Amino acid sequence: MAKILVVDDVQDAVNLIRRILEKKGHQVFAFTEEEDALNHARSEEMDLAVLDIKLKKMSGIEVLEELKKITPSIRAIMLTGYPTMETAQESLKLGANEYCVKPIDKEELEEKVAKVLAEG
């Protein structure tokens, strides 16, 4: 139903999220390389981005910033295994809609995705 961009530096994690979200009927584009993800976002408009904060070259927040430049209306859910208030606040400030602590619960993720997409 929605076009979701997923970026995480670990392949298995990215696959997992794609599996979960595809089950829900979304179109998921999963990347481990930030550049590839951004290029894709430029070529095709995304509705939602699920971003890990810790990535290979940039931080997920920076990626979010870039994505917002490409598609200002894009929604985002940030994932992190090491949540600090600073990152949470920053991501929320930059327009992330949700914030998830890893390891994520499958249901939690599904609910959050639904909620964020529903906010429209």
Add this chain to the structure above:
Amino acid sequence: MKLGFRGKIYLGIFFLLLVFGVVIFFVVSWITRGALLEENRRRGASIAVNLAARVAEPLLAADFLRMKNLVDETVLLSDDIYYAFVMDRDGRVLVHTFSDGFPVELKNANRLKPGEKISVRLLDTGKVMVNDYAVPVLIGGDRFGTVRIGLLRIRIEQATDRLLLSVFLATAFIVILAAFVGAMLARPVTRRIRILRDSTEQVLRGNLDVHTAPLLKKNCWQIMNCHNEDCPAHGDLRHRCWYLAGTMCPYCVEGDYARKISSCQKCPVYRRCSGDEIQSLAESFDSMTLSLKTNLTELQEAQKRLQEQGQLLRIILDATPDFVCLQDRDSVYLAANRAFCRLVGRSEKEIIGLTCRDLYSPRLAEKFAAEDREIIRTGKTLVKENRIRRNGELRWLHVMKIPVRNAEGRIIGLLCSSRDITEFKRVQQQLVQAQKMETVGQLTAGIAHEINTPLGIILGYAQLLLEDLQPGSQMHADLEIIERQAKVCRRIVADLLAFSRHTESRTGLVDINQAVEEVVTVLEHTFGLDRITIRRDYGEEIPPLRGDREKIKQVFINLLNNARDAIGKDGTITVATRFDPETGRVCAFVADTGGGIAPENLDRIFDPFYTTKPVDKGTGLGLSVSFGIIKEHGGTIEAESPPSRATRKTIGVEATGTAFILHFPPAVPEGQDDPRGQSAVDRRDA
């Protein structure tokens, strides 16, 4: 019998005068007598010569009447002329004045030699002494006869005796007078000398307030008409200005007596007031004792100060808990402070004179002695740490042995100062431990973070698989277990991460409303999914707290999470802050509309690992960590379930669920801290 000075003077003068008088007496009388006799003789001679001249003509004319008249006249001249007679050239008596007949033996009593002008002989008639004068009667150079005159010596004797008496009396009078005058002069001298002697005895006895010199009639300030009260000589009746240094007359030269005196001697005051040698002696004695007294007082004060300093030093040495002792080159103890004495269990008196061998075991003593020798040889300070057993406890001592040098730089001993650093060592060890913990914490954080990713994947796939399997089947059940345990791991890691974050701390001023709001904004998103709303009720004018912002937020995270867990779904969490001006404390409330806590569990909720949650829902660390953080900040936390009436009134909640009430002391103002949580200077928690 010993004679005093005065007695000696008296006697001396007396004898001197006596001898003098006697000598004079004899000399004068001898001279006078001689002179008188001589005079008398001259007189007699001249009378005789005179008579001889006048009798010459009658003798030639054989005028006996005339001759008799002449001799009678002669005798009548003076009453000491006894007789007079004339003899012719043959020695026959022509005329004489004897009324009872001529004594025959007289005729030849005084023979005149031819050519002799005069002959004088002293004759003794038996009754009287007579000077007999024989003079030739010369006519034309020829001797026609002899004139003989007799003069009574008794007159002469009387005269001389009178004279001698007068001389004698005069001498005696002079002697007495002189003795008297001498005595008069001697008395004040001896008196003044006696005063001086008494003053010296006073000084010997220790009394330096002596007054030997007499008071002056006019003192220097009266003579110079000076009113300068700052001058040391002003008003000082007892000390002369030329002995005092620092006098302020225009004539006066700077300096002490030696420098002043030559110019002082020209000064009118000196000329007027200085006396004889004895007075000068007395004056200088007074000034000397004055300066002695000043010096003595200064010395005594210096001694007192020294004593005080010594006592002060002693107090300091005895007050310090360090063990201090002083040893000489042979390691013999010279001094020890109270702490050291207590350590070795002896009094200082006992310790002085002993060596290490007397205080320690032979092995230790030998070791110490060797160290001491080395220090004295090389002059290098030794620093070491000793372990000793005291009262059964093991204690660490930080020992410093310092070589002590005298003024020439030679080493004369060593000072040993030891400090009990057991506590310090403990703290040191704790620090090492804490650092280890911090490293572990950081490691943990890293590991935890790393684990989270594969954990998440395991959990995720387990859940995915569960979706595809038949509930009730064995595989489903097994996968559920996997899912559950993965969740347990997740919880453990989460708490571990939370815990490890605590090792980093920054203290500053914290605005509690701000901190809580930050936590709430982040969490309400998640809470919203469970339809839990967070109601904020922040107080106004709440003073900032001093503490670690992150830690305080962590507390609220924990409390809010607990509240969420208590509610489950559909509820309200109330977060409130208040300032109580009476107690001066900041209060925070986290109240939920959840299930509440059973009364018997209320005491235990802050215990570590206490949890009512199932294994996959909680580790039980949250509240105990929060409790620790609040305690660190000097605050208190308590739980009310259900909330008390006061609490309900304060924050407006219902009587359901649980309310956590936190109290914090406000920050004491210090430095330029930014109340937004980051202090100007990073400070680690103490």
